[in-house]
Amino acid sequence: MLQFAKDLEGLLENLDHASNEYVPIEHRDPAARGFLVVINELTAGTEPTVAVARAMAAYNQVRGERKDYDRSAIAQKEQRDAEVAAEEEITRKVACPTCGAEAGLSCVGTGRSGGYRRKSHADRARLARSLNDGSAPVESEASDVG
Structure with missing residues (x-):
């Protein structure tokens, strides 16, 4: 039982690191966030269906933030490329x-x-x-x- 507790603690630390809100959004893992939430909810005694629903909500939140970031990054790159192309046309x-x-x-x-x-x-x-x-x-x- 002691080894299981140590393994669970190590897993929770890794999941927390991969999904921590202080980590830049492009490095956050939505699956790690969902897994962390479901483990925390189940160990707190939450009913399994509610735990899974909360985990899915956390997963979808991080996933949505990542998609928004990716769209923004793509738009910025396209704008920079257009500026370079316009400058090159003159140059x-x-x-x-x-x-x-x-x-x-x-x-x-x-x-x-x-x-x-x-x-x-x-x-x-x-x-x-x-x-x-x-x-x-x-x-x-x-x-x-x-």
Whole structure:
């Protein structure tokens, strides 16, 4: 009986760690949370049907939070990718002074792999930005004097 109590204590610690609310949601395990709740409820003398219902509620809560987090993370990634794509559209209008990529083409790595880069070199981005800033002057408010 002593070994069972020690094993149960170790299991409860592991389940608590895997489902603790202080752990970031992307690392929380819904199944661990449900299992922890059912064990706690049964050892407290709760009727089994009620214990399972509470465990399912805890499982569904963590699972819902994880789904919300995943949707949010995907939306943020898509927004970052769209921002990079928009920046690259402007940047690729000029040739790259670092790797020699022609206008319209992707930069290539200067390291051993030499593969295509997802983002252009910083020098190319600065050059494109400076040219873009020069071609679209901002009107000053002083010209509206009337």
